[in-house]
Amino acid sequence: MSATSSPRHVASYYAASANPSPSRPALEGEIRCDVCVVGAGFTGISSALHLAEKGLKVVVLEAARVGFGASGRNGGQIVNSYSRDMDVIEAKYGAETARALGDMPFEGNRIIRERVAQYDIQCDLKDGNLFAACNAKQFKGLIEHKALWERFGHDRLELLEGRDCRREVGTQRYVGALVDHAGGHLHPLNLVLGQAAAFESLGGVIHEQTPVTELVHGELVRLHTPRGVVSAERVVLAGNAYMHKLIPQLEGKAMPCGTQIVTTEPLDETVARELLPNDMAVEDCNYLLDYFRLSADRRLIYGGGVNYGGQDPASIEGVIRPKLEATFPRLKGVRIDYAWSGNFLLTLNRLPQFGVLNGNVYYAQGYSGHGVTCSHLAGRLIAEVMNGRNERFDAFAGLPHLPFPGGRMLRVPLSALGAWYYRVRDILGV
Template identity: 65%
Template sequence: MSAPQHTTSYYAASANDKALRPALKEHIEADICVIGAGYTGMSTALHLAEIGFKVVVLEGTRIGFGASGRNGGQIVHSYSRDIDFIERHYGKETGKAMGQMAFEGGKIIRRFVDQYKIQCDLKDGGIFAACNSKQMKELEGKKALWESHGHNNLELLSASETQTYIGTDRYEGALLDKSGGHFHPLNLVLGEAAAFESLGGTIYEDSPVIRVDEGPKPHVHTQTGSVSADYVVVAGNAYLNGLIPKLQSKAMPCGTQVITTEPLSEAQQKALLPHDQCVEDCNYLLDYFRLSGDGRLIYGGGVTYGAREPSKIESLIVPKMLKTFPELQGVKIDYAWTGNFLLTLMRLPQFGRIGSNIYYAQGYSGHGVTCSHLAGKVLSDAIQGQAERYDVFAGLPQYPFPGGTTFRIPYTAMGAWYYNLRDKLGI
């Protein structure tokens, strides 16, 4: 049976590197074995390769097959729960430590792109758009919060100022983050893979891991080969497929949907997003959009719980797009796809160890582009014995969803319905 290919996305169609890596078909040894070739896995592998470790990456399908190659392609800082939430629930010391790391992931992305000349259409500037006065007040708080943790380059925009950045009267204001940005997400991870290989790293595709034997020197098995290593990093996130049940019981795969229009004229692009910056709104079930490198509108939103595939993605997303940009009525949709991210109960990432030498990072809860790159850095530091920052994450409680696997989907969907209703009512 042939291995799964990339989803039928705009990103896959416009990928810079369509070369296939071989499957693992022998027993090999390495310093570190990384399971999963998405952002977490490739950031970890590249950081470790840069300091001379022998690293092997095992990918069950294709590099960037999961959320790393399907997401909205936006540099959005901090976490799915912001620093003030962390301070309230886990104490000022934990909040301060996570605040010091909250803006590092975007810098790591930019370093990789610059240092390794990764062609991924990286552009500067991101906007948080407020749909009502309550959200605008929250953006004022976000600006103050982030500035208190040393993150500047932020500007509040009035409703009229927002319309000079976004060609719609839908928003009551916005927060411009000049250090945000957007890019082609699959080409980023493919570029990171090429950088890793240039440093002597090895990636095997079509090599799903079927078992991990714990011990002083863990043994990682695929159907046709194995790796023995001093350390293992589990970076499969929403695509672990039952490999380590104790990890998957603490999080739930969820899907988000994305569409891409046909290429738009230069006049259309200027009318929609005059400064070519990415946007996400402030709703619980948020919309996000931007222009691609070749002038298409990429528009995403919505959540399906339990990672089920919606039957008609366009019917879910096109009405959202037209609510924002009604002038796009009748525009051709060239691509539509869905992808899974991993949701945790507290909407905070889960880092930890299994034994002393198997590390994991997962559950970015829809906020993984920057945090996964940060995870790679703190994972590599922990493996080198500098685990202070990793242990800040690992010290956060990791709760199972109420109701177990049977009821977690309806419970979570009911909660989302409640918050979506609050967004619509502006309360």
């Protein structure tokens, strides 16, 4: 599944503070199951858990460890909706598509909370996130954003302007904010580990260190691994940015992108309260956005930027520290204890790719930065379509997906050029 395998998670704060989790043995020999899931991140484990709850025999194959990819490395923010919001969907794809997708943009959040409660998952779940405006144009956009979400039934929103914004974020950087009281944040690796344990408690099987080297389509799909073979009636491909050529039809229609995160030393309680008085998660409204929150032990987790193509910068701290200190000058010189990067999968229209190959191989990927919530929705929809309810899955599967301009050679520089254009607009506030 993955281009590279590793017996360990990257050296992140999440890995260092993860709940105990067993090492699962690699697959050896031949086995058969109802459904084989490739990838043990949010999409794969969410799908596997939903399917196991329906009594199916499910096997998960993971090239590295559970939560090795974006699911165990992201900012941990529960942000509602999709990476493209409902007004864009309606304008580009019509009212019928907007109505179908408009019933689901807040469901992934609810699924996460249901899982945490049902299976008693210890993942430091906290309520509240906000979108911060860096200029007047962005604040006007937040006013429109609030009206749009309320049109689709989401009413737990609050606008803050000027001084009121500093009630939630102790910085002079923002002119206003939109608080989503239904959003939140959590320890993402512990969330996926907790769901994996729930899946195994229902009889599910996970094989780590088991990359899929070949997928042979047929009425019974055969998935070859280095030391074994799985025969399955149906398959879920859930590797996202860490999928390796198992869906060649989509290779040019999605692009891995890297984002970087640092975590500070534990902060004094007074300092932490001054930075984020009500412990909200924050993301700004820039095209290349910054995002941050406090951990359970009062560290500031701060991320930002995008590397198109997924390459790591020479120094993650060198990229992120200036952003962190610009937002919170009082943290100038603060010790950085962890710095890491990870890839997410970007689509041209910023909407996820759902589909079915040969009638029995399902895939969901390309959440374009909104994977925490949308991946959990994907798992439920995959379980629905396998149970004969295809309307909601098909609403996503019917979205057109075009290749990135310039092909594989030029898509990275062209995307970077476009990002530079929007960054300049953010700086100028136009």
